[in-house]
Amino acid sequence: MTINATSDRKITVLLVDDHPMVQDGLTACLSYYDDIQVVAACTNGKDALDKALSLKPDVILMDVSMPIMNGIDATEIITDKIPDTKILIFSMHESSEFVTSSIQAGASGYISKDTTSEEVYFAIKTIAEGKTHFSSSIAMSLIENPIRPENEKLTTREQVILTWIARGLSSKEVARKLNISYRTVEAHRRNIRTKLNIESLAELVRYAVNHGLVDP
Amino acid sequence: MNVNFRMRLMLIAVLQVVLTSLVTYYFVTKEYRDLSSESLITLEKFLIDQKKQELKNYTALAKSSVNHLYSQSIPDNTAIKSVVAQIFDGLLYNGDDGYFFVYDGNGTNISHPKEPFRIGKNYWELEDESGEKIIQILLNNAKNGGGFYRYPWLKPSLKASSDKLGYSIYLEKWDWMIGTGVYLDDVYAQLSQLQNEMDRHTSKTKQIILIVAISSIFMIFLFGLIVNLNQKKKTDLKINQLGQRIITLQENERRHFSRELHDGIVQILISIKYSLEATGRYIGTANIQKPEQLNKAQSNLNTAIQEIRRISHHLHPRILDELGLTAALEALASEFTERTAVNIHIVKPAARKLLPDNINTTLYRVVQEALTNIEKHAKATEVAITFEFQNNWLTLNISDNGCGFNQELKYEQPPQGIGLRNLAERVEYHSGRFTVTSDTGGTNIQVMIPKSSFANHFNKTSFEAQK
Numbered sequence: 001m002t003i004n005a006t007s008d009r010k011i012t013v014l015l016v017d018d019h020p021m022v023q024d025g026l027t028a029c030l031s032y033y034d035d036i037q038v039v040a041a042c043t044n045g046k047d048a049l050d051k052a053l054s055l056k057p058d059v060i061l062m063d064v065s066m067p068i069m070n071g072i073d074a075t076e077i078i079t080d081k082i083p084d085t086k087i088l089i090f091s092m093h094e095s096s097e098f099v100t101s102s103i104q105a106g107a108s109g110y111i112s113k114d115t116t117s118e119e120v121y122f123a124i125k126t127i128a129e130g131k132t133h134f135s136s137s138i139a140m141s142l143i144e145n146p147i148r149p150e151n152e153k154l155t156t157r158e159q160v161i162l163t164w165i166a167r168g169l170s171s172k173e174v175a176r177k178l179n180i181s182y183r184t185v186e187a188h189r190r191n192i193r194t195k196l197n198i199e200s201l202a203e204l205v206r207y208a209v210n211h212g213l214v215d216p
Numbered sequence: 217m218n219v220n221f222r223m224r225l226m227l228i229a230v231l232q233v234v235l236t237s238l239v240t241y242y243f244v245t246k247e248y249r250d251l252s253s254e255s256l257i258t259l260e261k262f263l264i265d266q267k268k269q270e271l272k273n274y275t276a277l278a279k280s281s282v283n284h285l286y287s288q289s290i291p292d293n294t295a296i297k298s299v300v301a302q303i304f305d306g307l308l309y310n311g312d313d314g315y316f317f318v319y320d321g322n323g324t325n326i327s328h329p330k331e332p333f334r335i336g337k338n339y340w341e342l343e344d345e346s347g348e349k350i351i352q353i354l355l356n357n358a359k360n361g362g363g364f365y366r367y368p369w370l371k372p373s374l375k376a377s378s379d380k381l382g383y384s385i386y387l388e389k390w391d392w393m394i395g396t397g398v399y400l401d402d403v404y405a406q407l408s409q410l411q412n413e414m415d416r417h418t419s420k421t422k423q424i425i426l427i428v429a430i431s432s433i434f435m436i437f438l439f440g441l442i443v444n445l446n447q448k449k450k451t452d453l454k455i456n457q458l459g460q461r462i463i464t465l466q467e468n469e470r471r472h473f474s475r476e477l478h479d480g481i482v483q484i485l486i487s488i489k490y491s492l493e494a495t496g497r498y499i500g501t502a503n504i505q506k507p508e509q510l511n512k513a514q515s516n517l518n519t520a521i522q523e524i525r526r527i528s529h530h531l532h533p534r535i536l537d538e539l540g541l542t543a544a545l546e547a548l549a550s551e552f553t554e555r556t557a558v559n560i561h562i563v564k565p566a567a568r569k570l571l572p573d574n575i576n577t578t579l580y581r582v583v584q585e586a587l588t589n590i591e592k593h594a595k596a597t598e599v600a601i602t603f604e605f606q607n608n609w610l611t612l613n614i615s616d617n618g619c620g621f622n623q624e625l626k627y628e629q630p631p632q633g634i635g636l637r638n639l640a641e642r643v644e645y646h647s648g649r650f651t652v653t654s655d656t657g658g659t660n661i662q663v664m665i666p667k668s669s670f671a672n673h674f675n676k677t678s679f680e681a682q683k
Contacts (some may be wrong), residue, residue, distance in 0.1 A: 028491060
């Protein structure tokens with residue numbers, strides 16, 4: 001048993017999983033490691049958002065399938081608002097679509113729930129240092145289906161911003177609406193333009209209308 | 217309402233119409249017949265009576281016209297007799313048909329203006345077709361003070377035999393029978409004309425009754441048909457709705473079970489897995505060898521988790537609910553390519569989560585079914601799936617370069633899978649269009665869903681959650 005203390009401070013972890021038994025099992029496993037501390041646990045993305053904003057944990061261990069707001073959408077908002085908090089997706093899903101969606105949302109790592117607690121520990125440590133970590137099976141699917149920006153889907157956050165823009169809001173107004181910085185909104189707008197391959201505002205609006213995001 | 221019951225009701229109505237018509241027809245014709253025969257008899261009697269009175273008058277006139285000769289003469293004055301006979305010969309009425317004839321008491325003809333060859337010949341034994349001795353009866357009637365007798369005789373104007381009503385009187389002094397008569401054929405003609413008139417009325421009534429009956433029956437059938445068609449339309453609609461409800465229910469159940477397995481049971485198993493790991497770690501801290509049974513339990517638990525996940529995925533792909541249709545289609549496509557080595561090219565929109573769950577599921581099932589068919593029959597090497605939003609329609613196309621399939625078989629229920637007909641109904645349920653075209657160059661399945669079926673779905677769900 002190796003316990004590596006790389007710093008004096010313990011890594012604070014927020015557990016987000018809608019199943020209390022999983023939380024308990026995981027907390028039990030992680031309690032064997034001295035350098036990480038589970039500071040709170042919650043059961044959906046919305047709660048996770050509130051807890052993350054108040055506790056500002058180093059790492060969030062985030063499930064994907066959850067009621068109210070799923071882990072990927074929550075990840076996107078949290079990384080928008082507190083970029084210092086790293087998010088490790090912790091899911092039963094192994095399809096590459098989940099992985100790419102998580103990466104786009106801003107997650108730093110993705111591990112399968114099927115893994116050992118050792119890997120969980122290792123992944124938490126790794127992403128806390130600002131690196132990324134993916135389970136080996138997931139890394140394989142990423143290699144097979146590399147992320148190509150021009151072929152990428154909009155994230156939920158980007159789609160929400162697109163909807164606001166199509167409704168006639170400026171970036172400043174969107175920033176105020178979503179309680180994020182103007183620069184973040186602008187970054188999102190750039191991403192949206194790249195992904196949709198659209199330059200003009202009129203075309204953005206038409207795209208939103210065509211896809212049923214806003215009424216014509 | 218039961219179809220059999222309705223048929224029976226209609227049959228009863230038709231039967232009633234037929235029965236009523238028959239009864240009406242019977243009574244009306246009977247009434248007519250009674251009425252006509254009654255009036256015919258009355259008319260005949262009237263006409264005959266008229267004729268009889270005429271005959272009596274004529275005869276009386278004839279008699280009085282010779283009375284001055286007769287009353288003064290002695291019984292055997294042949295000269296006067298011959299004068300009188302000549303007078304009678306000259307007494308004509310009714311054109312050619314009214315004349316007087318004279319016979320003596322022995323039946324010898326004395327005078328007959330129309331048939332002079334009879335004069336001097338004896339007709340005592342003259343019989344009609346039924347064996348009646350005509351002259352004897354006439355003589356008898358005359359001797360009895362005048363009487364009527366009906367017998368067949370040649371009608372001069374007709375030059376044919378006709379019924380004749382004869383009247384004869386007796387000149388006793390000379391032993392002469394003087395008679396005259398009217399032919400009854402014109403009376404009969406009058407009567408038969410009346411009869412015809414009445415028959416025509418009867419048949420007209422018959423026609424009216426027939427028309428009324430037939431049109432009533434027709435109306436009943438028409439009404440029945442309309443009711444039937446209406447009912448059928450309603451029933452079809454209900455069956456369709458019921459079918460959709462069953463499908464929706466089934467999909468909901470499958471989604472529910474899938475979720476229960478994946479997010480419930482599997483999560484519990486995962487928690488057990490971590491508990492077992494914690495146990496192992498705990499034992500490890502006590503410097504005890506980790507028991508083999510624990511390893512075995514952990515490995516079996518992993519197998520169980522994999523198995524349940526497989527079942528859950530089979531019931532309903534969770535990715536559809538979590539990431540939306542495009543991600544689910546990509547996952548489906550990469551599984552397909554892995555299994556069959558057939559390439560799938562997907563064109564998809566960058567926007568996501570645009571569709572409600574039920575449309576997502578329907579479109580997913582369409583692609584799933586199409587890929588199953590391609591794998592089983594098409595022998596295709598390339599598959600293209602395009603998924604676009606344009607001009608108020610969402611269009612999903614799945615085309616392959618395979619061998620196509622028989623058009624007639626395309627809506628048959630396949631031994632495996634959902635079947636295209638079912639999918640078509642599901643698409644129509646979302647007000648959509650479903651078309652399949654297939655030839656030797658490949659198959660194309662197209663689904664179109666109007667924007668009204670999904671507009672603002674994203675706003676109502678994810679957008680609201682992020683507000």
